Amino acid sequence: MTRSVWLKADDAVGDWDARRKRITAGLEAGVDWVLVDAADVGQVRELGDVNVAAFTDGDAKVIDEAEPQAEPDAYVVGKDGEGDGTVDLPADFSGSADLSTLRRDDDRADGAYVRIFNEGYEEFAEAAAQEADYTIVVGEDWTIIPLENLIARIGEETELIAGVTSAEEAETAFETLEIGSDAVLLDTDDPDEIRKTVEVREAAERETLDLDWAEVTAVERTGSADRVCVDTGSLMDHDEGMLVGSMSRGLFFVHAETAESPYVASRPFRVNAGAVHAYVRTPDGGTKYLSELKSGDEVQVVDTDGHTREATVGRIKIEKRPMFRVEAEFSDGDRVETLLQNAETIKIATSEGRKAITDLEVGDEIRVYHEGGARHFGEAVEESIIEK
Template sequence: MKQCWLDIRAAEGLKSVLCQEAIHRGFDAIVADDPADLAGLPPTVSRVLLPGKELPDAFGDADLVIVDPVQHGEPGRLAARHPGVRFGAHVDVTDADSLAVACASVTRDPVTVLRFADPTNIPLEIVLAAAADAHGLIVTTVERAADAPVFLGVLEHGPDGVMLAPSAPGEAGRLKDAVERRSPDLELTELTVTAITHAGMGERACVDTCTYLARDEGILVGSRAKALVLCVSETHPLPYMPTRPFRVNAGAIMSYTLADGEHTRYLSELRAGGTVLAVGADGRSRPVVVGRVKIETRPLLSIDAVAEGGEAVNVIVQDDWHVRILGPGGAVLNSTALQPGDRILGYLPRRERHVGYPIDELCYEQ
């Protein structure tokens, strides 16, 4: 789990309320420049002292002291002069020289806190690459909670944590939500095919994502919000065309899909830059970025199925052999070859939907 640090150095008049919010939300550390601001904090949070130009004579209750290696000296040497005190480094990366200092710190020091001056991830990439075989903790400052996922995704794994200096209550909670946001595992169910019908002409949507999809991965599609079928990505070879490992030939434009773990969208509503939920045959899920939605007129095929509890399921897809649906164990099934009695994978969200949000109300879909 990535760490969340709260920086209260500039939070005049709000320090107490911000600390309480951070403690309540389970922050890992609170950072101050005055030892007095760390006094009385509970042991559930690390007390981090990040002083200004001069080191104080005493470090108070600080569990960790973060210093500027150029101005104050290397953390290892300071630790030798102050037995029992744990030291780390703080580096403002503004140019090639400070980047070199940061790279040296992450390979040497137990904790490195980094701030990057320019709006590019390249310096962070270089630092993370330098720290590939090191074991120290790397924390990066962020200006806004919404920026945290960007930093945490650099080189796929990002730093070990992020630090925010909030200007108002509530921002700490937003940072925690951004860092802890996880896509849920879905409880997929086996459906039994009951009928296959040529449905005539209509528009279907191919959803092209900005990532490679796995061989057992696709998106959930259905004519009803409470009954979806797992349509597989085009990662499997075809005799007449190359694979499209980023694409799902999903279904008719009015079909529902999951944009994330909670919210549905019509396929026709998906847009470049939005998200759709990629789902594996074992129920694992992840939001992926939509790069394009390709809508064209094609013959359509209506597939009816039923769940073990009797719930009726329908999905309308392009009427072509190369459009595929996942079966139990990740079996790849050509849609036009399905027959009554075949088993396919689906998901039953259980709750009704209104403009994509789950709600509890009477709603019939047929």
């Protein structure tokens, strides 16, 4: 599931200066959407590149030609109406202004905004979700229980967005019922809280891999090959690296060049990843050949415990270098291998800690990601394949 962070910045926040400061903090933190009033869409566009949703009533989509407004990416109904309690809920939900607007074939609104005051509003939100692409729910006296109920009832027909005021609340929303909301609508002026909420979103999207131990069965010098260094736009920690290998079913953990040496300065943005033919794992669970990588691509960064994150490739360096062939065997007898440069700066994760490839020996236990099946254009497929 792809999660997102929406930032609330309508006139309830204050004057335009207050709204602008909040939006700017959101842009700098990396929020995905900004929710504003329709009149502010153009000004938000001038501040930066972000998806913009606008509060509107059913008629506000017909723009006055004398004073044209910038178009948002999504219109949201519910403010100053039934959705926020300004207008009492009707006995017959199907006759409400909000839902009739959502159901119109022409100029259909995209989203619904509902504050959950009681069970009636919870039912109203559930009804709105049947029609809306985006359903924003903001809990009042109760927050977790209504969200649990809506997650269980709504299904996949809408993107459910939970109102929150902090990163801690966002984390709870993303974890509720082990499914979580699709997104959160954050209402805060605190730049640190905005940044932390984006970090929570990123953590919620990341997978954790089960890394296996494999026993080294061969370490052999080979001739030279075209070796690839992957330089990213991110600094990596001491226990981070990438998963690379000659065979897609077994990718070797190779450390980033974070260690100092007497001869070479550390380069914590770099992984010396092996020969051009090898695979590297990407954030979507796929693979790419190292030879395919280019500036702007995303690769998956992994730590020795299997926690992952994404990093953007800044540069690829391909040079001819002498290589080692490393072969390792899993407990089930499956053997995998890869080519790595013959150099002291290339470190492998072993059961005894990080170890230079030049010191690796037969019998060492090393970290390898073991995955069954084969790959076709980087995608896992179920078919028979022989790699050797």
